[in-house]
Amino acid sequence: MLQVPYIRENKDLIIARLKVRNMDATDTLNKIIEADKNRRETQQKLDDVLASSNAKAKEIGILFKQGKGAEANELKQETSQLKATSKTLQETFNTYSDEVKQLLYLVPNVPHESVPEGKSDADNVEIFSEGALPTLHADAQPHWELTKKYDLIDFELGVKITGAGFPVYTGKGARIQRALAGFFLDQATEKGYREVQPPLLINEASGYGTGQLPDKEGQMYHSPVDDLYLIPTAEVPVTNMYRDVIVKTEDLPIKNTAYSQCFRREAGSYGSDVRGLNRLHQFDKVEIVQITHPSKSMAALDEMVEYVKTLLQKLELPFRIVRLCGGDLGFTSVLTYDFEVYSAAQEKWLEVSSISNFETFQANRLKCRYRDENNKPQLVHTLNGSALAFPRILAALLENNQTPEGIKIPKELAKYTGFDIIK
RNA sequence: GGAGAAUUGGCAGAGUGGUCGAAUGCACUAGUCUUGAAAACUAGCGUACCGCAAGGUACCGAGAGUUCGAAUCUCUCAUUCUCCGCCA
Structure with missing residues (x-):
């Protein structure tokens, strides 16, 4: 706040x-x-x-x-x-x-001067794009058909066990999930992020710390017996590691990365938006989180954007970057860039990453500070981004790389899957 | 899940109703000394809020209570440790 x-x-x-x-x-x-x-x-x-x-x-x-x-x-x-x-x-x-x-609690963060006006995601401004849109063969299929055809994901089984939005990954499908985790974590670690494995349940204080509470209560699963919430993103536990902490100034920037399951109730979503892997209640994601000196946060945001670019390049996916307009900007964010990949069979751009600078908005709630040159505690800046969210990456990989012979796996990822084609 | 013990400043550790925001040691910072370093000595060394300032207020795991007055007494909760039970 x-x-x-x-x-x-x-x-x-x-x-x-x-x-x-x-x-x-x-x-x-x-x-x-x-x-x-x-x-x-x-x-x-x-x-x-x-x-x-x-x-x-x-x-x-x-x-x-x-x-x-x-x-x-x-x-x-x-x-x-x-x-x-x-x-x-x-x-x-x-x-x-x-x-x-x-x-x-009612006042959202003050948008950066570069944030464009606008009502909804339709008004976001594209600032970068890369990669040619693939041309598919005549009987190309959307990913929810492909996952069935190649036994990669069983959506119905998930419905039986839990409910809609909780898919069961099987065989090579499960293997790709594990490969993505390894690939993203290795990339982040190489870039100087420390790998952490946080709890998937958080207490109320942590919810307030990063701004999920009080207003976004309905977005999280809640266990009333223990008064704990399932994390909607690893951002919450990883950022809250620094709640009530005065960090050493020489430790800045602090860079952490975490692979975790994410749980979102997504109440009110329906239609083609939730088809297949497009919107799930449980999904996997690797998150990157930075804590920086206030003078360095915008540079850190750029650095994170550049980093995520390299991930998509290595996955050989066509993507674009948009700067969120005021109407689409998250409550706690000053400036957010979204990455969208093109999913060829659906002919849709799917959001796979959201990278934000919160400046002192979270730090103020977290009471996360550093000492300035006069040794006085000052609020740090916090940032985070997805690097990346798995399901839509998987959807795009399957749809874009489908051939009559099977689905091809990009070279960089094949190092982790152990196979380069799904037949 | 049951029983017992504990929780004080960066760390260790005194303090059991009155001038205690809190002894002492270590660590840290600055200075003296030294060719330099170490040692020794001197001084400083929590956070937040209010105030132009002087200064004031709050905080000894969290919350409530008793009292003119609480780190110290009472209650509730949390956490940690030990023992028993259970179990990946």
């Missing part, structure tokens, strides 16, 4: 930038500033009362030691008055604090 002093000093700028998100934040920001003002005034009063109350308590202690019990008891009378006052003030203070906090 945003910091109150920042809001106080940059109100007009924030309002202007949030217009890109098609949002008028004027009212909320004014309320925040007002509630914060009340909060601070109340704290001033409260601190004064507590100060004199503390002083009197100290005096009483000294008097008792000197054996002046009568005088001490007299002072006690005075303090009970102060006590009542401080209690009321404390309650008022809490009310204002909560009000500020609740209002802050």
